[in-house]
Amino acid sequence: MSQKIAINIWLNDERFKQLEKNGLGNMAEDRLAGMKMIRVFVSEEQKDKIMLLFPMAKYDSSTTGTIELLPRDAKDRLFDLCVKMRKTDEEVVDCFIEEEERRKK
């Protein structure tokens, strides 16, 4: 089975508190030495669109299966969308892509 594609959003105290305040603390996973993150899952088609929107981004297909090197502010907007929509699935990513496409126009 092929691995799922994801975008990792690392959580500082502020972001984690924001999740907890909204009752979303269970979205966070302990990933490395107490570092928490949320994983936003992305379809193959969405991954291609994201790579076009952010040419500096890299898809690490060999080890983590994650999209890396997204700009910090884009990740902030993706995090805000996850909180607003209370989920981390492809629907959030669709909204993210739509918003980013609007921003680029």
Place this chain on the structure above:
Amino acid sequence: MSSKDIGFVGHGGRSIHERVAEYSKGEFSSLPSLELNSQQANECIGLGYGFFSPLEGFLNRNDTELVCNEMSLSDGTLWSIPINLNASYETLKTKGIREGEDIVLTYEKRPLALLSLEEMFDFDLEWMARKVYGTGDQKHPGVRRTLMQKGKFLSGKVELINEPRFRPPYDRFWLTPRQHFELYKMKGWQHIVAHQTRNVPHTGHEWLMKYCWFAANEDLPVDEPRTGVLVSAVIGEKRTGDYIDEAIVLGQAELGNAGYFNPNVFAVSLLLWDMRYAGPKEAVHHAIVRTNIGCTHHMFGRDHAGVGNFYKPYDAHYLLKEVKDRLRIRPIFMKENYYCTVCGEVTNGELDNHADKAQSFSGTLIRSILIDGVKPTRGLMRPEVFDRVMEASEKYGMGSPFVTEEYLRSRPPIFTLDEGKGGD
């Protein structure tokens, strides 16, 4: 040519010599000159100060063949990576460079060294690449580097005629072999374990260094430590996505400044070297160079100096074990470590039995944390180290702890040369 015994024994049991001389301005203005690239300049500096002892200059054909074929110099000394100087046929013709003459080697148009040119020769670069790297695959960066050496090789003794001046922050970390030995004497160190790095340190690195301290201390007393950890940061050609050099040296030094290492047992210095990614053979080379800066022990972890999947994770350990009787430095082999959520500490799969709870120190993950600007937990990276790395990003990296195209275009050179010494 001048050659001064620094009073310490290095690789091959030979005294280390500095080949550095002062000359007055214009003394060599009648000699032909050859402009070096940064790798060649770094290697001239290495030869001049004795980092590559017992080499006195760039290898001739016979030694080049022996190094590639048998990992040996003609006198039987172990040597694993050829140190050659090449120049294009066109340059040699234009400059009228001939065997038996002295040549001024310049860098950034300023004189750096004098080469007593003994031999010029053609060499089969594809053969060299296969012998040194075990592959001819051009995806291997060392193979590409070898194949780029167009023209002829020039051999002969080298003498520095203009000593490099390192700009901040590197000036705090640059030490010649002689200065390394002086540092150990001042600190009272009898055993010194080298930790080679091109990374900013996370707790996995810190754990490796601390365990190596114990291994290197052997039977020396522990109430008055006589063993030190030397972080030997390799500074050379950078590629986009690497950590910027300033973040590496300042981040490593912060481990001492912030007390994670007692300064009595900890120091950081630079090694000018362009990585070949030759895996096991480069590990042997690193052992040789660290011998020449006075280290008695050298830590080798997983896939030392490897790249992609060209070498197996512990190939370097096996080769080092094979040649250990020809080395004057003792390798310390370390298994890849991880953070264990049960133990709540850094460990490895041979020491604990919680492999299913292992969290790998993936470079990709750590990179993404730094890019997100999220302060890591203390268990992953020391907060003071993170702060120092972020400061270095702002000050030297145009906001990034990683090398970008902009950094490559605009960063000032690591060292400069005085304009007036030796040359025109």
